[in-house]
Amino acid sequence: MSQSGRQSVNTSNVLSVIMGGGQGTRLFPLTKERAKPAVPLAGKYRLVDIPISNCINSSLRRIYVLTQFNSASLHRHISQSYKFDHFSGGFVEILAAEQTFADTSWYQGTADAVRKNKIHFQNHDWDYLLILSGDQLYRMDFRNIIDQHVETGADISIATIPVTRPEVPGLGIMQMDANRRITRFVEKPSDPAVQDTLRLDRAWYPRLNIHSDAELFLASMGIYVFSREVIFRLLENTLTDFGKHIIPQSINELQVYSYVFQGYWEDIGTIRAFFDANIDLTNELPRFNFFDMSAPIFSRPRFLPGSKINGAQVDHAVISDGCIINRANVTHSIIGLRSIVGPGTSLNRTILLGSDYYESLESIRDNEKSGKPPLGVGSNCRIENTILDKNARVGDNVVISPAGKPDKVDHPLYYIRDGLVIIPKSGVVPHGTVI
Secondary structure, eight states, rough: TTTTTSOOOGGGGGGEEEESSHHHOGGGTTTTOOOOOGGGTTTTTEHHHHHHHHHHHHOOOOEEEEEESHHHHHHHHHHOEEEOTTTTEEEEEEEOOOOOOOOOOOSSSSSHHHHHHHHHHTTOOOSSEEEOOOOOOOOOOOOHHHHHHHHHHHHHHEEEEEEEEGGGGSSEEEEEEETTTTEEEESSOOOOOHHHTHHHHHOTTTTTTTOOOOOOOOEEEEEEEEEEEHHHHSSSSSOOOIIIHHHHHHHHOOOEEEEEEEEEEEOSSHHHHHHHHHTTSSSSSSSSTTTEEEEEEEOOOOOOOOEEEEEEEEEEEEEEOOOOOEEHHHEEEEETOOOEEOOOOOOEEEEEOOSSSSSOHHHHHHHHHHOOOOOOEESSEEEEEEEEOTEEEEOOOEEEOOOTSSSSSSSSOOOTTTTEEEETTTTTOTTTTTT
């Protein structure tokens, strides 16, 4: 049953497609060697685990992930994480961009990616196509938006979320009528006069279950439901993107409805958004609850040992599996898988993405001879407002802080983006370095 108590739609008639495509330039350097959906999250997950888990928890078991850039680690993670039995009919499959005799170009946008894989989708029996993003943090039962799609007789349904005016210039804003049919769409409106015309009618707040007196606007979440015949008809052209082209054109011609979502949602599109969403998880009552087992977030089982805390002081932190933390001071930080932190080190508002392996004693000795520190963070370091990517090596007596530095820096040892220092994947910070 859906949350509203109505009989839920037959989920076997839904095909889910997760967009794992773009270059992720705003998440650089975390996307220097990986696709956006493969960026680690909350110490032990990947961003793509969120939409896949939402699908599984909504009883949607036929899932395609469309990929293009730096997709090797994403492919590996999905193949090692999501395996269904032979009898369920479920799958999570990768559809990588490929050249064919008919088309030699790569994906040009979200709509173009779906168009180029149309032949694969037509091979399945489904009535509704659910389009999702691979870089958002939220928990949603997709059966509710599909139920509303069916009940309203919509051609397209768009998940929207109420936002305040400061957020409006960075989002696509929808306007709907009393029946929730979308009548207008404006992409990232910055003119206050235009924003005024897009305000959500306060008289609708009770009906939409909005418990707020704030001035609100409806922003697109980049989550769409299309009826089968409609999506194929809309792709009979060269338009490349759903949000920029297909949706705005469809509003005047088709039945396009808004599904208003109430809950936490964050677009992890920038370094600052990624950092803030992760650090929020260290709060006692974070906005996103990974401990909600009514709709768990799934990921790859790694069979790592429990973490060892050897005399460290840990305050408001997330410690992942397989870590060793020696007499350090860790506050408001995320400690990723297999992280090793030396004694006397202070980590404040720091995200360690962890390591892919444990270093052997022989490897540590060989690296020491060449002046290269071991994997992890050494002793007597002070690190704040920093992201250490996978397999980073930080030596002893290192200081890392963005304080007093420009918002954007490209340096051989590090990057600064949105006022945060990022040590890149497999980066090396020698002993005694001050950043």
